[in-house]
Amino acid sequence: MDQTLVSDASFSSSPILETLGEEILRILYPVSFCMFLVVLLVSALISSDNSSMSFSSIASIAYSESSSDSFWSKLSGAFLNSLLFIAVITILTFFLVLLFYLRCTPCLKSYMAFSSFVVLSFLGGEISLLLLSRFVVPIDAFSFLLLLFNFSVVGTLSVFLAKAPISLTQGYLVIIGVLVAYWFTLLPEWTTWALLISMALYDLAAVLLPVGPLRLLVELAISRDEEIPALVYEARPVDTQASGRRLWRERRNFEGNPGSVSDTLRHENLTPQTTMTITVEASDEDSASTELVAPLVSQQPRRQEIEAVEGIGLGSSGAIKLGLGDFIFYSVLVGRAALYDFMTVYACYLAIVAGLGVTLLLLAFYRKALPALPVSIAFGVLFYVLTRELLEVFVVQCSVNLLISGERKRAR
Amino acid sequence: MTVAAGLGYALIALGPALSIFVSVIAKKPFLVLTLLSSTLFWLVSLILLSGAWRAFLPIKSSALWTYVIVIVTSVSFQEGVRLVFWKLYKKLEEMLNAFADRTSKPRLFLTDKMQIGLAGGLGHGVAHAVFFCLSLLTPAFGGATYYVERCSHMPFFLISAIISLAFLLMHTFSMVIAFNGYAESRKSDQLFVPIIHMVAAIMTLINLAPGGCAIGVPLLCISAAVTLQYCWMMVCRRLREN
Numbered sequence: 001m002d003q004t005l006v007s008d009a010s011f012s013s014s015p016i017l018e019t020l021g022e023e024i025l026r027i028l029y030p031v032s033f034c035m036f037l038v039v040l041l042v043s044a045l046i047s048s049d050n051s052s053m054s055f056s057s058i059a060s061i062a063y064s065e066s067s068s069d070s071f072w073s074k075l076s077g078a079f080l081n082s083l084l085f086i087a088v089i090t091i092l093t094f095f096l097v098l099l100f101y102l103r104c105t106p107c108l109k110s111y112m113a114f115s116s117f118v119v120l121s122f123l124g125g126e127i128s129l130l131l132l133s134r135f136v137v138p139i140d141a142f143s144f145l146l147l148l149f150n151f152s153v154v155g156t157l158s159v160f161l162a163k164a165p166i167s168l169t170q171g172y173l174v175i176i177g178v179l180v181a182y183w184f185t186l187l188p189e190w191t192t193w194a195l196l197i198s199m200a201l202y203d204l205a206a207v208l209l210p211v212g213p214l215r216l217l218v219e220l221a222i223s224r225d226e227e228i229p230a231l232v233y234e235a236r237p238v239d240t241q242a243s244g245r246r247l248w249r250e251r252r253n254f255e256g257n258p259g260s261v262s263d264t265l266r267h268e269n270l271t272p273q274t275t276m277t278i279t280v281e282a283s284d285e286d287s288a289s290t291e292l293v294a295p296l297v298s299q300q301p302r303r304q305e306i307e308a309v310e311g312i313g314l315g316s317s318g319a320i321k322l323g324l325g326d327f328i329f330y331s332v333l334v335g336r337a338a339l340y341d342f343m344t345v346y347a348c349y350l351a352i353v354a355g356l357g358v359t360l361l362l363l364a365f366y367r368k369a370l371p372a373l374p375v376s377i378a379f380g381v382l383f384y385v386l387t388r389e390l391l392e393v394f395v396v397q398c399s400v401n402l403l404i405s406g407e408r409k410r411a412r
Numbered sequence: 413m414t415v416a417a418g419l420g421y422a423l424i425a426l427g428p429a430l431s432i433f434v435s436v437i438a439k440k441p442f443l444v445l446t447l448l449s450s451t452l453f454w455l456v457s458l459i460l461l462s463g464a465w466r467a468f469l470p471i472k473s474s475a476l477w478t479y480v481i482v483i484v485t486s487v488s489f490q491e492g493v494r495l496v497f498w499k500l501y502k503k504l505e506e507m508l509n510a511f512a513d514r515t516s517k518p519r520l521f522l523t524d525k526m527q528i529g530l531a532g533g534l535g536h537g538v539a540h541a542v543f544f545c546l547s548l549l550t551p552a553f554g555g556a557t558y559y560v561e562r563c564s565h566m567p568f569f570l571i572s573a574i575i576s577l578a579f580l581l582m583h584t585f586s587m588v589i590a591f592n593g594y595a596e597s598r599k600s601d602q603l604f605v606p607i608i609h610m611v612a613a614i615m616t617l618i619n620l621a622p623g624g625c626a627i628g629v630p631l632l633c634i635s636a637a638v639t640l641q642y643c644w645m646m647v648c649r650r651l652r653e654n
Contacts, residue, residue, distance in 0.1 A: 015524060016518075016520075017508075017524050354452050357448075383459075387459070395544055398544065399544055
């Protein structure tokens with residue numbers, strides 16, 4: 001009886017299928033877009049016989065791979081490379097935690113500005129030059145320099161000025177992710193895979209162990225009610241209608257600051273945030289950057305203000321934040337899969353999305369900072385190996401079966 | 413042949429899926445998630461299947477019976493996996509209804525359930541099309557094309573795109589039929605889906621005969637049309653009853 005009453009009056013309240021899972025999708029679309037761009041770049045720019053170009057970087061100082069080495073030397077060399085890389089990352093992250101502890105925000109801010117400017121101008125310039133030469137686009141040096149300079153400066157400003165339009169910030173974060181991920185896929189193959197696995201393990205250790213640098217960072221930030229200084233992608237809703245619907249649940253004192261118009265617009269655009277982020281906005285503290293890895297954090301409103309949705313874990317109404325390092329390493333995995341074949345790309349994409357979904361479910365369950373890399377990278381590597389070994393043979397056989405093989409040996 | 417040709421083949425195989433996605437699924441985030449999970453689910457089933465068959469591949473002899481066994485086992489496995497998918501969906505439906513009750517929103521309507529079934533089926537179809545057609549299309553973006561001996565009427569890529577299109581439509585709508593059949597416990601719906609799947613799969617064997625693809629491929633399209641018609645009749649009947 002109640003059922004029919006509810007369904008008659010249902011025109012006023014929307015069915016659950018309309019809005020369920022929206023937050024997850026707002027993280028999923030940029031991650032997918034970043035991976036898609038990296039796959040495009042990789043397939044457009046990298047040809048398979050690239051071994052002549054020796055790509056030396058911090059990730060391959062210990063051992064530079066060549067295809068003629070034996071299996072064990074490649075394996076051991078790759079792991080040596082990745083261990084060195086992890087060591088450097090750990091030292092740098094601890095250094096950043098130290099700086100954050102000493103409240104040395106100018107250092108962090110200037111480092112973040114410097115790193116995003118370098119990535120956008122130098123890496124972006126190099127990749128644009130490669131693209132220009134590949135597609136034979138006629139453009140002169142001065143226009144190119146002007147465009148590049150403007151592009152990088154706007155990007156740097158938008159990434160850590162709190163007042164920049166949200167879409168611009170999100171777009172530039174995705175571009176930075178694409179550029180760094182492309183750079184990483186230039187590494188030799190075994191080193192890349194070893195690096196991915198080691199980064200996943202490092203992420204797991206750094207976020208969950210009590211002595212891990214990222215966990216220290218998160219705890220410091222929570223205890224001080226400050227924002228974590230990192231390049232972090234925040235999936236705020238872009239349309240005001242959705243946030244308006246959620247705002248009534250929030251009970252926050254959002255009397256629009258009779259300050260500038262942009263401030264009130266800002267507040268209307270926010271999903272329910274914790275006090276953490278609100279104090280940040282109010283105090284106009286810019287977020288600085290750290291190394292590329294940051295834990296996956298969900299800003300949850302206080303418990304008594306949302307209906308708990310433990311059964312599904314999809315309805316959490318906080319803005320989900322994903323560190324840019326996660327974007328980068330997901331795209332590196334997919335980009336490396338693209339260097340083999342497109343079937344592995346699709347399989348790895350699905351695996352990474354599944355891993356991200358599992359991580360988000362765990363996030364809704366545990367409600368604390370979780371590492372976003374391990375599950376996805378594990379699934380990604382597993383599916384890559386399985387697809388390459390098992391699925392490809394089967395599919396090629398079957399498709400060839402559907403259409404009669406031309407390779408059938410016949411006595412002529 | 414060129415990027416245009418490659419894109420053309422890809423759109424032949426995936427065009428209807430794209431339009432279904434844009435018109436129905438993209439509007440509701442939950443359906444997008446259902447689509448992704450369903451694609452992943454069927455990918456896992458394909459990997460399991462290929463793992464089981466790995467030891468016997470590549471099939472060296474061109475004897476008919478090996479291919480028949482491959483097809484029959486694959487189809488039966490996939491239909492069995494469809495039952496598992498249905499069980500998972502039932503659990504999901506309970507959770508969704510409980511959530512709806514808790515947030516005092518209306519429970520799942522019939523159209524909602526059908527849309528979830530459609531998204532699940534689209535995931536199945538997309539998994540098939542992507543892995544059996546799209547991943548083999550990479551050479552088509554280059555400068556040449558490829559014809560197979562036994563079917564020299566059309567390029568290999570075009571034939572594989574048309575076959576994937578037929579299978580995509582078939583998988584998408586047979587999931588709707590299957591969900592309805594299990595929900596209403598109608599034997600005719602429940603049996604229709606495995607039968608049409610098996611029939612279509614066996615029909616691809618016609619392609620093994622020389623020049624057979626001129627008969628096999630249109631027959632596949634006809635079976636896709638039959639599935640569409642059956643689904644249409646079933647949906648009309650259900651909606652009229654409600």
